[in-house]
Amino acid sequence: MDPFYCWKCGKQLLDEPLPLARLAECPGCGSQLHVCRMCEFFDTGVADACKEPVADRVIDKERANFCGYLRVSSREWVAQDTSMADQAKKDLDALFGAQSNSEATPASAESAELDELNRLFGDGPREN
Ligand SMILES: [Zn+2]
Structure with a gap:
C-alpha cells in the first residue's frame, strides 16, 4: 500500500488503518482525514470538486464526511x-x-x- 499524506500538514501517514475511520485524525496536526481533500476523486476542476459521479454532494471538503466512496489518495500535498x-x-x-x-x-x-x-x-x- 502506498503511503499517503495529510492534506493539511503533509505528514506521511503510515500507521493509519485503511479504510479510514470516519473520525480518523492526523497525528501531526489533528485534522480530520475522512475528508474530500484526502480523496482520489477530489478535483477542484470538476463540479463539486468530486469526480465520483454518484457520490453525495459534500459541502465542506475539509471536514469528516459520510461519503462511502472516499478513496485515500497518495498525493503528496506538502x-x-x-x-x-x-x-x-x-x-x-x-x-x-x-x-x-x-x-x-x-x-x-x-x-x-x-x-x-x-x-x-x-x-x-x-x-x-
Ligand atoms: Zn496533518
Missing part, C-alpha cells in the same frame, strides 16, 4: 504546496530583488522625469 509557495517566494524575490538592485536608477530617473514635467508645464522644481 510537496505540491511547497512548490507553489517556493514559486511565489521566487516571484517575490524577483520583484523585490529587481527593485533593490536598481535602487539608484529609478530615483534619478524619476526626478529627471519630474524635472521634464516641470519644464513642460513651466512650474519650476517644486519643494514640499
Whole structure:
C-alpha cells in the first residue's frame, strides 16, 4: 500500500488503518482525514470538486464526511504546496530583488522625469 499524506500538514501517514475511520485524525496536526481533500476523486476542476459521479454532494471538503466512496489518495500535498509557495517566494524575490538592485536608477530617473514635467508645464522644481 502506498503511503499517503495529510492534506493539511503533509505528514506521511503510515500507521493509519485503511479504510479510514470516519473520525480518523492526523497525528501531526489533528485534522480530520475522512475528508474530500484526502480523496482520489477530489478535483477542484470538476463540479463539486468530486469526480465520483454518484457520490453525495459534500459541502465542506475539509471536514469528516459520510461519503462511502472516499478513496485515500497518495498525493503528496506538502510537496505540491511547497512548490507553489517556493514559486511565489521566487516571484517575490524577483520583484523585490529587481527593485533593490536598481535602487539608484529609478530615483534619478524619476526626478529627471519630474524635472521634464516641470519644464513642460513651466512650474519650476517644486519643494514640499
Ligand atoms: Zn496533518
